[in-house]
Amino acid sequence: MFRNPILPGFYPDPSICRVGDDYYMVTSTFEYFPGVPIFHSKDLVHWRQLGHVLDRPSQLNLDGIPCSKGIYAPTLRYHDGVFYMITTMVESATSERKNFFVTATDPAGPWSDPYWLKDAPGIDPSLFFDDDGKAYYTGNRKPPSGQQYPKHMEIWLQELDLETKQLVGPKYSLWDGALKQAHAQEGPHLYKVNGWYYLLIAEGGTGFTHAVTVARSQSITGPYEPCKMNPILTHRHLGQNYGIVNVGHADIVETQNGEWWMVCLASRPYGGPYRNMGRETFLVPMAWENGWPVVNPGKGIVEWESARPNLPEHRWPTLPACDNFDAPELDLRWNFIRTPRGDFWSLSERPGYLRLRLKPETTTGTDNPSFVGRRQQHMSFSVRTALEFAPRSDNEAAGMILLQSSDFQYRLECGMSGDAAEIRLVMREQGEERVLASRPLPSASGLAPARLYLKAEAIGQSYHFYYATAAEAWEMLHEDADGTILSTDKAGGFVGAYVGLFASANGRTSSNYADFDWFEYLPVED
Known part of the structure; x- marks a missing residue:
C-alpha cells in the first residue's frame, strides 16, 4: 500500500x-x-x-x-x-x-x-x-x-x-x-x-x-x-x-x-x-x-x-528535520519570495549559520524581502530556530514567519520597544496588523540576549508561540492563535502556507543582520 x-x-x-x-x-x-x-x-x-x-x-x-x-x-x-x-x-x-x-x-x-x-x-x-x-x-x-x-x-x-x-x-x-x-x-x-x-x-x-x-x-x-x-x-x-x-x-x-x-x-x-x-x-x-x-x-x-504500483520499491534517504546551515548551499526545500535581489543572505560569512541582512523590503509588499522559507506539509507541526540578533532601532526586526500571503501571516519577531529589545507576535489579517503579545527581553544593556530561541507549534488550526533565552527553557508568548488565516479559504490565491525566517528594516536602509544557527521542522501527532 x-x-x-x-x-x-x-x-x-x-x-x-x-x-x-x-x-x-x-x-x-x-x-x-x-x-x-x-x-x-x-x-x-x-x-x-x-x-x-x-x-x-x-x-x-x-x-x-x-x-x-x-x-x-x-x-x-x-x-x-x-x-x-x-x-x-x-x-x-x-x-x-x-x-x-x-x-x-x-x-x-x-x-x-x-x-x-x-x-x-x-x-x-x-x-x-x-x-x-x-x-x-x-x-x-x-x-x-x-x-x-x-x-x-x-x-x-x-x-x-x-x-x-x-x-x-x-x-x-x-x-x-x-x-x-x-x-x-x-x-x-x-x-x-x-x-x-x-x-x-x-x-x-x-x-x-x-x-x-x-x-x-x-x-x-x-x-x-x-x-x-x-x-x-x-x-x-x-x-x-x-x-x-x-x-x-x-x-x-x-x-x-x-x-x-x-x-x-x-x-x-x-x-x-x-x-x-x-x-x-x-x-x-x-x-x-x-x-x-x-x-x-x-x-x-x-x-x-x-495498492502500490507494480514496481520495485525504491526509497530515498530520509531528509533531515533540522537544517544546521553547515552545507555550502541552501537545502532544496528553501525558497525565496520572488527573484532574490542583492547579497542579503549568506552561509559563508559565519560558517554554520544562515545570515540574513536586513533589507528595506518587507513580507507585506510585492518586492523581494530578506526571507527564506519552506512549505508547511502537515496539519500539525512544530518549527524552532535559534536566533542571534541585536536590533538597533525600532524599525528593525527579525525572526520566524508563518506566511500565506503578503496580507495573511504571523511573525514571531525580535525588535525594539523604546530603548529595550522585545519579543512579539504580530498577526496580519486582510492587510491589517496587530500585536497579539509582547514581552521585554532581559538584557543589562537593553539589547537582545546573545541568543534567542523561537518556536511555533500548530495543533490543527490552533497555533501556539514560544520563546526562550536558554535552550529548551520555553515560555509561552501566545496560546491558541487562529491558524485559519493561513488558509487559502481566507487569504484567497493559489499557494500554500510557508514557514521560514526573515529580517527587515521596514522601509529603511540598514547594515544590520540576523544570524540563524539552525531551523527545525517536525510533524506533530494530533
Whole structure:
C-alpha cells in the first residue's frame, strides 16, 4: 500500500513523464524562487527533489509579481534525448499571459534560458510529440466565436517548430469541455494510445468544483468526441467536508510494466473547510475500458491509501528535520519570495549559520524581502530556530514567519520597544496588523540576549508561540492563535502556507543582520 499525498504541501499542478525506468515530475511555484521543483522516482510513490528547473534570475524574473501570480501549471515532457518544461508566466491579474519553454539533457539541470513563444494566448501550455516527429502546443484561450458564459474557455492546438522554437501553421480549436457550466477549461494534456489521440483537461476551476474530463479523436486536429463518463475524476459530489477536496488538473503515465497511473492536485481541509497547505500532489490508479480511461476502477475517487504500483520499491534517504546551515548551499526545500535581489543572505560569512541582512523590503509588499522559507506539509507541526540578533532601532526586526500571503501571516519577531529589545507576535489579517503579545527581553544593556530561541507549534488550526533565552527553557508568548488565516479559504490565491525566517528594516536602509544557527521542522501527532 501507499499513502496520499505523494508530495505533501504546496505542490500543485503536477506533470509527469517516464524515461525508461525513471519517473520525473514538476509542479507550479507562482511567486516563489527558484521556480518549478523537479522530482525523481523509481516507483511513483517515493520522490526525491533533484533541483529546480528555473533556478537562475536570467530564467525567472519575478520582480513586482503579486501573490499567486508568476509561474502557472508547468508541463514536463521528454523527446529524443531532451527534456522540455513549458509553462505560463502571469505578471498580474490583468496582464497578458506569457508562455515559454526551457530544455535540458539532464533533468537535474542546467536548463536553458526561456524560449518565449509569440502569439500563444492563454495559460497551462503543454507539449505533445507525435509518432512522425512533429511537436504540438496545446493551451487554453477564449473561443474565437466569443464566450458563451463566464470563464468559458477552449483548448487549442498549433504545431511547434523545434528548430526555430516558435509556433507555426494554423491554430486549431479542439474542445471547450464536457461540463458547459463548469467553466475554466484548462490544463490540457495530449496523449496517443492505440492510435487514438486523447485530450485530458481540467474543468470547473481549481476550487471545490474542480474536475478531470477527457475527449478523443483519430485526428490530432479533431473533431474530439467527449467521453460519456465525464467527468472521469472529481470529488465535488462528496461534499466540502470530505477529507480530500478540489481534485483535478491531472497528468497520466504508463509504467514499464503496462500499468497506467494518474497524478493530480487536491487539498486536505482541516479544522473546517480550511486548506492551509494549498493544493498538493496525489496518485491514483487508472485503467482503460472500451477505449476510455477509468480512474480507480470500482471506486472512482482518490483514496488515502491504495495498492502500490507494480514496481520495485525504491526509497530515498530520509531528509533531515533540522537544517544546521553547515552545507555550502541552501537545502532544496528553501525558497525565496520572488527573484532574490542583492547579497542579503549568506552561509559563508559565519560558517554554520544562515545570515540574513536586513533589507528595506518587507513580507507585506510585492518586492523581494530578506526571507527564506519552506512549505508547511502537515496539519500539525512544530518549527524552532535559534536566533542571534541585536536590533538597533525600532524599525528593525527579525525572526520566524508563518506566511500565506503578503496580507495573511504571523511573525514571531525580535525588535525594539523604546530603548529595550522585545519579543512579539504580530498577526496580519486582510492587510491589517496587530500585536497579539509582547514581552521585554532581559538584557543589562537593553539589547537582545546573545541568543534567542523561537518556536511555533500548530495543533490543527490552533497555533501556539514560544520563546526562550536558554535552550529548551520555553515560555509561552501566545496560546491558541487562529491558524485559519493561513488558509487559502481566507487569504484567497493559489499557494500554500510557508514557514521560514526573515529580517527587515521596514522601509529603511540598514547594515544590520540576523544570524540563524539552525531551523527545525517536525510533524506533530494530533
